[in-house]
Amino acid sequence: MENGDSVTIELQALLKKTPLIETKSFSIYKVPDQIRQSNVEAYTPMLVSIGPLHHDDPRLQKMEDYKLLYYKYFTQISNASLPELVSCVRKLEPRIRASYSEKINLTADEFVKMILVDSAFIIELFFRVKWKKDDVILSQPWLLIRIAYDLILLENQLPFFVLEELYNLAYALVVTNGGHEFSLMHLAVSFFSFILNNPPEPAHDSSILHFTDMIRCLYLKQPSCGRERKQMALSYGANELSEAGVKFIVNKPSASHGCILDMEFKNGTLRIPHIEVHDGTEIWLRNVVALEQCYYPYKHYISDYVRFIGQLIRTQKDAGVLIKAGIIDYMIGGGNDLSSVAKLFSDVRNNMVVTSTSVDYLQICDDMNAYYNHPWHSKMATLRRDYFTTPWTTVASIAGIVLLILTVIQTVCSLLQV
Template sequence: MHLAVSFFSFILNNPPEPAHDISILHFTDLVRCLYLKQPPCSRERKQMALSYGANELSEAGVKFIVNKPSSSHGCILDMEFENGTLKIPHIEVHDGTEIWLRNVVALEQCYYPYKHYISDYVRFIGQLIRTKKDVDVLIKAGIIDYMIGGGNDQSSVAKLFSDVRMNMVVTSTSVDFLQICDDMNAYYNNPWNNKMATLRRDYFNTPWTTVASIAGIVLLILTVIQTVCSLLQI
């Protein structure tokens, strides 16, 4: 087990060894086990539904940052959404990524039809990055590093996750992903969040526009005060 974990650690960011009481079927099952939270969270018989991509969410004010691995675990499923910030573990997307994703997803479809946690991850990322702009948002946030075929076409990243999750049979979803999707949909649909994001993007995106916007607000306030004072003197 120690030798096997050491071999796979170069693609799994030095994961901890699985507990001794866990039964491992073969190497693909070992890779899946190394990616899982221990113990895995509960599931519900619901479909995952993230209504907006990363670019739309970013324009609504959602921030994307890398969720740093803890000293004991670096699971790719360690995601959390709080106060408008989505934390996602870093992932490297290269020519071999689709291979191990397809193998693990196929394993779950056959042997873990009610505990397909890696499939949940693929579906979530697939719904989060639907276009090149969505991929750009996660690349700029440092969440995704891509090295596919030596090219620079970010759309290939979105296509990868779209292809892997095609024809996937789903019976349930991790409650963690369901909660994150519900919270992010609610955040986007909140008019206040959209207005504040537009204000920051259009009027406070650079130091100069910030100074100009503040000066304009101060001038408007002074004009109102002067008008009120003039009316009071009449």
């Protein structure tokens, strides 16, 4: 009884001690281990740490001098004094801390200092790129590109609201170029333009969590389609579908958006938006998918896209079909191994947990499966696969058909002469 009482007392103490975790406030996460293990480097900053999750990484300390230099430039041209900037961050500190899913072991002063220096570095970097101010970073394109990739990693984020507050405070909307004001969003989109397929800038009142979320929003128009608790099941790859007569055409973006999800299958033609596949594609895809897994578990539209393309591209031949159609621009490492395209989408969708699928994708998969399985289309696919796979087999098949026709004609003529 005494033992039972002591356990009860200890458990009651735990109830008082254990903090309630408000998961709704989280927007910046450590990538779950089961996702991270497939490619650790795609989620880990290589040059610069932003925010607390990689703050003490010894590999990233070289960039601290660059950050301090940019912090100095930022404060020199800021309309707000340093005490005002510090006060701004200190006021937002609880909200900033609550944005991270991990416990942050920094004092209030250490945390405020880190947030201000990192924020100043980002804003100043955006300015210098926009107005092409040459310096030690901008004079080294490889360094700038690597920093840009680090800035879209899910684990390497600052909440967008703190960047925006400091930006507005420091420049008070007097940042002009020919009389035009530039928002922080405008500068960010301009900075990341080489990663993106030129999508439009989102509205200024868009609710952006951070840069990883911004990449998702830029690629994703506001989805109006519903979702169903079904798994996506495309039974055939692009090459098989092509053999059955399916045509693949680039679905050009409209003037209002550049959504990569705009696909349509109609009358045997699949229209897919253009996408550039280069060395950085896997980075942004992986991190956006990781964000959806953590923050958008019921609205994982980019994950739907990755799953669909992954099922469409299973082999080098499948990749070749989409590249030939101009749907994919392939620029991975300068090589010619098309299997890396298939591997990219296959790897990104590994360990992905999905709860539902866009009804648009489900319909496209059903329609394409039905198209392939139509008796005429399936026979045409078999004919192409068995007799027209290479130029030599095509020539041999045509020669055989011609020979058969001539034989039939000869036979008929012989019968008529009897």
